[in-house]
Amino acid sequence: MGRIDYLHDPDAPPANSVVPSVVAFVRDEAGRVLMVQRSDNGRWALPGGGHDVGESISDTVVREVREETGIEVEVVGLSGIYTDPGHVMRYDDGEVRQQFSICFRARPVGGELRTSSETTQVGWVDPADLAKLDIHPTMRLRIEHAADGSRTAPYIG
Structure with missing residues (x-):
């Protein structure tokens, strides 16, 4: 399923859903950031996805x-809560979702890197190399906020 992001675009279709979702800012011991290349739009992003009925929000982070x-x-x-109504995502099935994303900081405790049906590439990226990747501006904002160790409170906006 494809996805197109609209950010403060007057030609964007009107939203018809809101789905709470999460992304995880995960750093390894070397300070590298866990990134995925999404199969729906080809862009690089923090791993994450939609919150399911019956889960706690932290369970959603771990599962995704x-x-x-x-x-x-x-x-x-918790790094931030992002609910900009000017950011909508249109999917091939007709859903147009208003952004509602919660960014968490997490640390790796095991597992092995692998791709999935939602990811074409997965890897640990040196923060200096993030500028070279095709990352949506709203995802860059989440990364910047999560990486900022001087923040004493989560971003809310």
């Missing part, structure tokens, strides 16, 4: 990272 990357993680903190 495992499903998309093969890495087992432990949630260690």
Whole structure:
């Protein structure tokens, strides 16, 4: 299924759903960031996905990272909550989703890197190399906020 992101685009289709979702900012001991290349739009992103009925939000983080990357993680903190109504995502099935994303910090505790049906590439990326990747501006914002060790409170916006 394909996806097109619209950010403050007057030609964007109107949203018809809101799905709470998560992304995980995961760093290894070398300070590299766990990144995935999404199969739906080809862009690089933090691993994550939609919250399912019956899960705690931290369970969603652990499940999504495992499903998309093969890495087992432990949630260690909240980085930010992103609900910009000017960011919508249109999917091939007609869904147009308003952004509702919670970014968590997590640490790896096991597993082996692998791709999934949602990812074409998975890897640990040196922070200096992130600028070379095709990353949506809203995802870059999450990465910047999560990497900023001086923040004492989560971003909310």
